[in-house]
Amino acid sequence: MTAVEPQMPTTDERSPVDAVEVGTTATKVVAGRSRIPWRFLGGRAAFYIFTLWAALTINFFLPRMMKGDAVSQYLSRNRNVSPEAADALRSLLGLDTDKTLFQQYLDYWALLLRGDLGVSLLHGLRPVTEVVSQALPWTIGLVGFATIVSFAIGTIGGAVIGWRRGSRLEALIPITTFLSTIPYFWLGLLAIAVFSVNLGWFPIGKAYGVGMVPGWNLEFIGQVIVHGTLPAATIVIASLGGWMLGMRNMMLTVLDEDYITVAQAKGMPNQRVLWRYAARNAVLPQIQSFALSIGFIVGGTIVMEMVFSYPGVGKLLLDATNAKDYALMQGVFLVITLSVLVANILADIAYAFLDPRTRQTEA
Amino acid sequence: MSTLEVKSVTKVYNVRGAGQLKALDDVSFTLTSGRTIGLVGQSGSGKSTIAKILTQLETPTSGEVLLDGTPIPRRGRGLRTYRQQLRMVFQDPFASLNPYHSIRYHLERPLRLDAVVPKSETEAEVRRLLERVRLVPDAVIDRRPHELSGGQRQRVAIARALASRPKILVADEPVSMLDVSIRLGVLNLLADLQREEGLGVLYITHDLATARHFSDEIMVLNQGRIVEHGPADDVILRPQDPYTQELRAASPDPERFFADTRGGAR
Amino acid sequence: MTTTEKAGRRQASAPDTFLIRTSGTGTGGERQSFWAKLASAFAMFRNGKSIAGLAILAFFVLVAIFADVLAPFSPTAIDNSARLQPPSAAHWLGTTHIGEDVLSQVIHGTRGVIVVGFLAALIATVIAITVGVIAGYLSGWKSEALSALTNVFLVIPGLPLIIIVAAMFEDPPLVLIAAVLGLTGWAWGARVLRAQTMSLRNRDFVQAAKANGEPLRRIITVEMLPNLMALIAASFVGTVTAAILGLTTLSYIGVIPVTTYNWGTILNWASAQGAFGQNQWWWYLPPGLCIAAIGVALSLINFGIDEYVNPRLRSAGERARAMKKKGLNVNDAVTAVRTTDAAAAAAETKK
Numbered sequence: 010m011t012a013v014e015p016q017m018p019t020t021d022e023r024s025p026v027d028a029v030e031v032g033t034t035a036t037k038v039v040a041g042r043s044r045i046p047w048r049f050l051g052g053r054a055a056f057y058i059f060t061l062w063a064a065l066t067i068n069f070f071l072p073r074m075m076k077g078d079a080v081s082q083y084l085s086r087n088r089n090v091s092p093e094a095a096d097a098l099r100s101l102l103g104l105d106t107d108k109t110l111f112q113q114y115l116d117y118w119a120l121l122l123r124g125d126l127g128v129s130l131l132h133g134l135r136p137v138t139e140v141v142s143q144a145l146p147w148t149i150g151l152v153g154f155a156t157i158v159s160f161a162i163g164t165i166g167g168a169v170i171g172w173r174r175g176s177r178l179e180a181l182i183p184i185t186t187f188l189s190t191i192p193y194f195w196l197g198l199l200a201i202a203v204f205s206v207n208l209g210w211f212p213i214g215k216a217y218g219v220g221m222v223p224g225w226n227l228e229f230i231g232q233v234i235v236h237g238t239l240p241a242a243t244i245v246i247a248s249l250g251g252w253m254l255g256m257r258n259m260m261l262t263v264l265d266e267d268y269i270t271v272a273q274a275k276g277m278p279n280q281r282v283l284w285r286y287a288a289r290n291a292v293l294p295q296i297q298s299f300a301l302s303i304g305f306i307v308g309g310t311i312v313m314e315m316v317f318s319y320p321g322v323g324k325l326l327l328d329a330t331n332a333k334d335y336a337l338m339q340g341v342f343l344v345i346t347l348s349v350l351v352a353n354i355l356a357d358i359a360y361a362f363l364d365p366r367t368r369q370t371e372a
Numbered sequence: 373m374s375t376l377e378v379k380s381v382t383k384v385y386n387v388r389g390a391g392q393l394k395a396l397d398d399v400s401f402t403l404t405s406g407r408t409i410g411l412v413g414q415s416g417s418g419k420s421t422i423a424k425i426l427t428q429l430e431t432p433t434s435g436e437v438l439l440d441g442t443p444i445p446r447r448g449r450g451l452r453t454y455r456q457q458l459r460m461v462f463q464d465p466f467a468s469l470n471p472y473h474s475i476r477y478h479l480e481r482p483l484r485l486d487a488v489v490p491k492s493e494t495e496a497e498v499r500r501l502l503e504r505v506r507l508v509p510d511a512v513i514d515r516r517p518h519e520l521s522g523g524q525r526q527r528v529a530i531a532r533a534l535a536s537r538p539k540i541l542v543a544d545e546p547v548s549m550l551d552v553s554i555r556l557g558v559l560n561l562l563a564d565l566q567r568e569e570g571l572g573v574l575y576i577t578h579d580l581a582t583a584r585h586f587s588d589e590i591m592v593l594n595q596g597r598i599v600e601h602g603p604a605d606d607v608i609l610r611p612q613d614p615y616t617q618e619l620r621a622a623s624p625d626p627e628r629f630f631a632d633t634r635g636g637a638r
Numbered sequence: 639m640t641t642t643e644k645a646g647r648r649q650a651s652a653p654d655t656f657l658i659r660t661s662g663t664g665t666g667g668e669r670q671s672f673w674a675k676l677a678s679a680f681a682m683f684r685n686g687k688s689i690a691g692l693a694i695l696a697f698f699v700l701v702a703i704f705a706d707v708l709a710p711f712s713p714t715a716i717d718n719s720a721r722l723q724p725p726s727a728a729h730w731l732g733t734t735h736i737g738e739d740v741l742s743q744v745i746h747g748t749r750g751v752i753v754v755g756f757l758a759a760l761i762a763t764v765i766a767i768t769v770g771v772i773a774g775y776l777s778g779w780k781s782e783a784l785s786a787l788t789n790v791f792l793v794i795p796g797l798p799l800i801i802i803v804a805a806m807f808e809d810p811p812l813v814l815i816a817a818v819l820g821l822t823g824w825a826w827g828a829r830v831l832r833a834q835t836m837s838l839r840n841r842d843f844v845q846a847a848k849a850n851g852e853p854l855r856r857i858i859t860v861e862m863l864p865n866l867m868a869l870i871a872a873s874f875v876g877t878v879t880a881a882i883l884g885l886t887t888l889s890y891i892g893v894i895p896v897t898t899y900n901w902g903t904i905l906n907w908a909s910a911q912g913a914f915g916q917n918q919w920w921w922y923l924p925p926g927l928c929i930a931a932i933g934v935a936l937s938l939i940n941f942g943i944d945e946y947v948n949p950r951l952r953s954a955g956e957r958a959r960a961m962k963k964k965g966l967n968v969n970d971a972v973t974a975v976r977t978t979d980a981a982a983a984a985a986e987t988k989k
Contacts, residue, residue, distance in 0.1 A: 060790045067794070071802055175958030190933025192883050194890050195905065195926035202914040202922075213915075262948065301792055301826070308797030312887050326798060327891060330805045338802055345798050353793055427849040455851045468842040472864035482850050532846075 053357050057350055064346040069117050071342070072102040072335050094134070098127045102335055126343070127336035131329060137340035141322060145344060147216055148321030151237060152310045155244035156303075162245070163252025164295055168288040170253065171260025182254060189250030193309045197243045197316040204239060211239045215318050240317045244309065255298055259291035293364055300356030303349050374440055374457065374539035376403040376426075376572060381435035383421050383596075395421040397596040398435070405539055408566060408573040410587030410604065412580060412619070418596040419576045420463075423544040426574070427460045439540075456486045459533035463545040465525035469517040475502075475528055476513045482535040501531040506561060523554040527561065534565065540572045547582065559586055580623050584608045592616045688942025694935035698928075702748040709742035713899060725920050732920035735911045743904050744924050750900035751882055751932070754816045758881035761820030763874045766827030771858060771866070773828070774835025785832060791825035800884065804893045815894060819881045827873035834869055838862050872943045879936045886929055901925035 100116040108116070120126070126137035163185075170178045188196070205213045216236050263269065264287055272282045311323030318324065322341050329337035383396040395418045403409050413419050424430040426437065428444065428451065437444050439458070445451045462468035469478055479498045483489060489497045499509040505527040517525055526546060533541060543562060547555040559582060566573050577583050583590055583604070590607040592600040592615065600613040611617045683692065701708060710730075717737030725732045731740035773784035800818055804810060838844060839862075847861050863870075888894045889902025890909070908914070908922040 056786060056789060059786060060793050063790045064794055067799075173958075175962060186937050187930065187934055190879065190883075190937055191926065191930045192886055192890075194887060195922075195929065198905075198909060198914050198922065199926070202917070202919075206915050206917070258944070258948070301829075304793060304795040305797075307795045308887075311797055311801070312891065315891060326801060330801055330893065333805075338805070342798050342802060345795055346793075349793060349795050429845055429849060452851055455849065460846070460849055462842045462846060464842055468846050470843040470847075470861055470865075481847075481852070485851055529846075532850075536850075 049361050050358065053354070053361075057354055061347070061350055064350070065118075065121065065343070066114075068339055068343050068346070069114060072339060094128045097125050098336055101127045101339060121343075126340040129329075129334055129337040129340075131332045131334040131337060137336055140337065141325065141340055141344050144320055144322045144325045145348075147319060148310060148314070148323060149348070151240060151313075151319065151321060152244070152306060154237075155241040156248070156306055158241070159245040159248045160252055160295075160299055163249045164256045164288075164292060166249075167253040167256025168260055168283065168291065171257040171264065171291070172283050172287070174261070174264075182250075182257060185250035185253050187250070188246055189248060191247065193243070193247050194312045194316050196247050197240065197313055200239050200243050201316070212236050216320050237319075240313050240319055244306075244313060247309070248306070251298075251302070252295065256291060256295055259294055260287060263287050263291045293360070296356060296360050296363065300353050300360070303352045303356070307345055307349055374405045374572060375438075376458070376540050377438040377441075378402070378422075378426075379436050379438065381422075381425060381432045381437065383418075383425060383430065384433045394596055396425075396432070399593075399596070399598055400435075401591060401598070401601065403540060403572045403574055405570050405572045406566075407589070408563075408575055408587045410583035410590040411574060411576045411593060412578065412583050412590055413593035414578060416595075417593045419578075419593060420544055421596075422593075423460060423542050423574075423576060426458060426540075426542050428455065452486075456536045457538050458540040458542065459536060459538040460542040460544060461526070461529050461533050461546045464549050465522045465529060466517075466549070468529050469525055471517055474514050474516060475520075478528060478532050479535055482532060486536045488536055497535075501535055502528075504534065504565070505531045507531075522550050523558060526550060526558055530558075530562065530565070534569070537569075538571070540574070541566070542574045542576070544576045545578070546575075548577070548579070555582070562586070580608065580619060592619065683939070683942060685942045685945060687938045687945070691935040691938030691940075691942065694931060695939070698748055698932055698935070699752055701745055702752040705746050705749050709739075709745040711739040711742045713738060713743040713746045715739065715742075722918060722921075731924050732918075734907065734921060740904075740921055740924060743899065744901065744928060747900045747904055747925065748928070750812060751885060751929075754812055754819065754885045754900070755878045755882040755932075757813065757816035758819035758823065758885075759874050759877035761817060762824040762877045762881075763827060763870065765820070765824040766831060766873060767870060769824070770828035770831030771835050771862065774832040775839055775854075775858060775862070781832075785829075788825050788828045788832070791822070792829065796822040797884070797887070800888065801891070801893050804888060809895050815885065815888075816881070819884050820877075823877055823880055823884075827870075827877065830869060830873060831866060834866060835862060838865055868943055868947045872940050872947075875936050875940050875943070879933055882929065882932060901929055 097120055100113065100120055124138055126141075128134045129137050129140050132140045166181065170176075170181060201213060204210050212235065216233060269282060269287055272286050273279075277286075307323075310321070311326060313319065314321045314323035315327050322345060326338065326341040326345075328334075329341060378399060378401050381396055381399045382394070385393040385395055387393050399418075399422065401409065411419055411422065421430065425432050431446075439454060442450075444454050469475075476495075476498055479501055480494055483494050483497055484491075498513065502509040502512065507524060507527055512520060512524060512528070517528075520528070530546075541562075546562065547558050550558060562573065562575075563586060565571065575583065575587055587604050589602065590600075590604045591598050592607065592613065594615045600607055600611065600616045607616060608620065611620055683689070715738060717733070720729070720733050720737045722735055723729060723733045729739050729741065731744065733739060734743070769784055769788060773781045773788070776784075800822060803818055804815070807814070844857060844861055847857050852861070885894075885900060886902030886905070889900055890905045892906055894903075902925075904925045905922060908918070908925075913921045
């Protein structure tokens with residue numbers, strides 16, 4: 010067969026061992042209990058450490074690429090900065106040109122390891138770490154919740170649509186794809202225009218009502234849910250199409266395989282074939298896509314926060330950009346990159362447990 | 373007259389996480405023009421590894437391969453000359469031709485690469501090659517591989533191998549993926565070409581019957597080692613090695629079948 | 639037995655040189671005409687979905703090229719007497735808060751979107767092909783290193799990086815924006831191409847080309863690239879979509895200065911002037927719908943390529959519907975056997 014494979018990267022690419030080799034050398038049967046695939050995770054851990062280093066180094070060079078006078082203007086604006094903080098800012102932003110670049114690099118790492126990211130001009134000279142850590146939970150909550158919901162609905166929906174080939178459900182694919190080509194922010198603005206301004210069902214923005222004090226009480230949580238519904242719903246609708254399409258395509262490919270026919274011929278009930286045979290194999294590339302798209306999801310969320318004035322790291326980044334608060338910009342970028350890395354690691358762990366081939370290499 | 377000598381070739385693969393895999397263990401033989409050696413073995417015995425080593429797609433871990441007394445060069449003009457002298461026919465007719473190129477392109481490339489004929493004669497030479505493999509040139513020359521049948525594709529692969537006028541031909545299971553009814557046709561074509569061109573042919577197969585039909589000598593390969601090597605009829609009718617005896621016993625033989633059912637002595 | 643006796647045993651070989659008739663190829667002996675070759679190269683675009691998508695895309699490209707001629711007004715023509723008017727005969731899409739014609743703005747905005755979208759995708763695809771195919775063809779540490787590089791670019795979040803980079807420039811030209819978008823968007827295509835090249839590398843025809851002594855650059859460009867064409871096309875189209883979305887998003891945020899015209903900047907003004915809150919739908923709907931329309935067109939093209947590449951997607955639905963008409967469910971593994979009435983009656987009488 011000389012047809013080119015569909016656009017999904019094959020699962021073989023991800024595992025570090027050639028599946029053919031595994032097939033000829035693994036002769037023992039692995040017990041039902043899942044073993045921890047150390048070698049696979051070790052390889053991935055090495056990659057993530059490298060990526061972390063690369064991200065931090067990019068972070069190091071970012072302010073140094075900017076025009077020098079802008080940065081020193083920035084520092085000259087804050088007269089009230091304490092000497093230690095001023096030193097930290099100089100190291101972070103590359104103003105200590107009396108030191109060699111390598112020495113600056115080492116100072117930068119020292120600061121990072123101490124957890125000192127400088128102070129934020131925009132937020133009354135509070136430490137950047139404090140400002141960011143206040144905003145981070147909002148973003149993670151919103152993005153995490155919406156993405157998981159979207160992934161779940163999209164994957165299950167895609168599996169069902171793929172199973173019921175040729176049915177009227179197929180119409181959902183072009184609809185959801187159309188929705189996912191609409192830019193996030195426009196969809197969000199439309200949602201506000203329709204649901205908040207005209208219908209008044211939801212508040213216009215922010216995470217909770219004005220004047221409320223954050224706390225673990227029912228009223229506050231209720232406000233959070235009400236304010237968060239529209240942004241979350243927008244993210245879900247906009248990203249649904251991608252998951253659904255990918256899952257449906259994988260299902261169609263998997264359903265053509267012979268082992269599905271064998272399962273059906275054995276008399277297995279259709280529901281079981283659909284979920285435990287077909288969907289379980291089709292979902293593996295989806296998890297890979299999920300891990301890879303986390304970076305894109307973060308990008309979309311940034312815009313979403315701006316549209317809804319949601320107090321997350323995205324809005325923080327945009328405010329910092331507009332105010333030219335370089336230390337905050339750098340800090341937010343760092344935190345975002347770290348979060349994406351952590352999410353990728355979690356997805357990799359999930360994938361390692363789900364894909365029997367990676368488990369088997371340890372046999 | 374050309375002679376290909378394989379001397380004590382060993383090939384070891386390193387498999388990540390599972391140690392080493394010895395594909396070939398101290399293999400030696402000599403192939404001269406005009407003779408056919410059949411290399412018989414099961415899947416995984418190392419047959420294809422020998423083919424890859426001979427065509428320089430792999431290098432032996434130890435041992436050497438000599439063509440006319442000189443070792444195969446690793447690169448440069450010497451390697452080019454060697455490649456022109458030894459050509460391979462692959463097993464899978466569906467995979468050995470590039471689906472995007474026409475048959476004409478497949479045959480033109482080796483002619484151009486090795487400058488076999490002057491440029492003006494390329495088209496004529498392509499047609500001549502197609503006729504030699506008993507294909508009608510006009511019918512196939514502009515087609516793409518997927519428009520031809522398996523047998524036709526394999527003939528094109530043979531023509532491509534012959535384009536550079538080699539002295540040695542390595543045929544790696546050339547008929548295994550063809551319909552049984554056309555296998556004999558392709559094998560007979562190979563026999564005719566071998567006779568007419570005076571080629572030395574290494575015929576790799578898992579099928580004892582065609583090996584006997586086609587080869588002068590037979591080598592039996594078991595897990596990378598040659599366990600038997602002799603004239604074809606001797607190896608088939610009077611096998612010495614137990615592995616060869618098992619192989620022979622495993623292949624269907626109508627006379628034996630009837631002898632058994634009649635209860636007659638073998 | 640000598641070879642001569644073996645040859646003597648030859649029987650008449652079964653004819654396997656019969657002609658196969660296919661339509662579309664020229665008569666024997668002629669080379670395919672240039673147009674026929676071109677048509678077959680673009681076979682992946684020949685289904686309904688791709689054609690529809692290409693048509694919509696062509697429409698927008700034409701609008702971009704002929705923007706000056708098509709727009710009834712200059713996009714910056716201020717007319718204080720006609721502010722915030724809903725669509726009318728004079729202004730088909732109404733006016734903005736200072737009387738500019740929305741239709742003209744949208745038409746002129748097409749140019750920026752198309753130019754940046756295609757330029758960024760071109761840059762990204764060239765990088766993706768170079769890195770991906772080379773990484774796929776080589777093996778060992780070189781391939782792993784390129785793969786690690788690709789994965790790093792995949793993991794590092796693109797939009798925040800672009801925001802920060804764009805914030806450093808006062809008035810970035812379109813080319814620079816396209817370059818930044820391209821430099822952050824090549825990784826996905828490179829990853830896919832690397833996987834596909836790795837599987838191609840072990841195919842027999844590549845091994846045969848190597849054994850024939852083909853130089854490396856010819857193996858990559860002439861032997862492998864044509865087989866990767868569909869994948870490259872799909873990746874390019876996807877990157878155009880991503881670049882256009884990125885550009886409009888960045889313009890809306892305001893990171894890209896509002897002196898350049900594109901649909902995102904129009905939305906930026908609309909939003910800043912509170913158009914969403916004041917139901918001035920003629921201002922904020924058209925730009926968004928245009929972005930969506932181009933997105934749909936590009937998705938259609940990609941669907942078409944997908945179906946060409948993976949025929950299962952195309953025929954799966956048709957087969958299921960055809961079976962449904964006969965009353966069979968495609969998911970039943972057992973083929974339902976219909977007995978005719980005569981046979982059933984005969985079976986009855988036999989009892």
